[in-house]
Amino acid sequence: MDKKKKNSMDFGEFVDVFGNVIERCPLIAAKKKTQRPFSDLEDLKKHFFAFIDALPQKSQEGILRCHPDLAGSELRRGTLTAESQREQSAAGLTSLGADERLRLAELNAQYRARFGFPFVLAARFSDRAAVSRELARRLLCPSAQELRTALGEVKKIGSLRLADLLRADPAKL
Numbered sequence: 001m002d003k004k005k006k007n008s009m010d011f012g013e014f015v016d017v018f019g020n021v022i023e024r025c026p027l028i029a030a031k032k033k034t035q036r037p038f039s040d041l042e043d044l045k046k047h048f049f050a051f052i053d054a055l056p057q058k059s060q061e062g063i064l065r066c067h068p069d070l071a072g073s074e075l076r077r078g079t080l081t082a083e084s085q086r087e088q089s090a091a092g093l094t095s096l097g098a099d100e101r102l103r104l105a106e107l108n109a110q111y112r113a114r115f116g117f118p119f120v121l122a123a124r125f126s127d128r129a130a131v132s133r134e135l136a137r138r139l140l141c142p143s144a145q146e147l148r149t150a151l152g153e154v155k156k157i158g159s160l161r162l163a164d165l166l167r168a169d170p171a172k173l
C-alpha cells in the first residue's frame with residue numbers, strides 16, 4: 001500500500017483495513033483516520049498507541065475485555081477474528097490436548113476473576129508452554145502493574161498486525 005493510497009482511503013476503507021489492529025476496537029482506527037496523513041509504520045503505531053495511553057483506566061480495561069481468551073471458547077466455536085485465529089494457531093494453541101486446554105481454562109478464569117479483564121499476551125511471540133507459564137506468573141502480579149503489562153501486550157499485537165498490513169502490499173510506504 002503506497003503512502004498516497006493509504007492517505008487517500010475513504011473512511012470506510014480505512015476502518016476496514018485497520019479496524020482490527022486493536023482487537024475488536026474499530027473505533028480506534030476510525031478516530032485515527034481523522035488524524036491522517038501518517039508518514040510511515042512508526043508514525044501509525046505512535047498514533048494508535050498514544051490513543052490507548054490517553055484513555056482513562058476504565059476504557060483501557062474495556063480494550064482488554066475485547067480480547068478473546070487464549071485457547072478459550074471462541075477458539076473452540078470457531079468465532080475468533082482471522083487475526084486472532086492466526087496468532088493463537090502460531091502459538092500452537094489450536095492443537096492443545098484436553099488436559100492443557102483445561103489447565104489454561106482454569107488459569108484464564110482465575111485471572112479474569114482477579115483482574116476483571118482477560119489475560120492478554122502476544123501469542124505470536126510465545127508458544128503453548130510459555131503461555132501457561134506466563135499466565136501463572138502474571139496471576140500473582142499487582143493489579144496496576146498487570147494493567148500496564150497487558151496494555152503492552154495489546155501494543156505488541158497491534159504492532160505485528162500493522163506490520164503485516166503494510167507488508168502485504170509491496171508498494172507500501
Ligand SMILES: NC(=O)N[C@H]1NC(=O)NC1=O
Nearest residue numbers: 070084087120121122123
Ligand atoms: N487473550 C489474548 O491475549 N488474545 C490475543 N493474543 C493474541 O496474540 N491474539 C489475541 O487475540
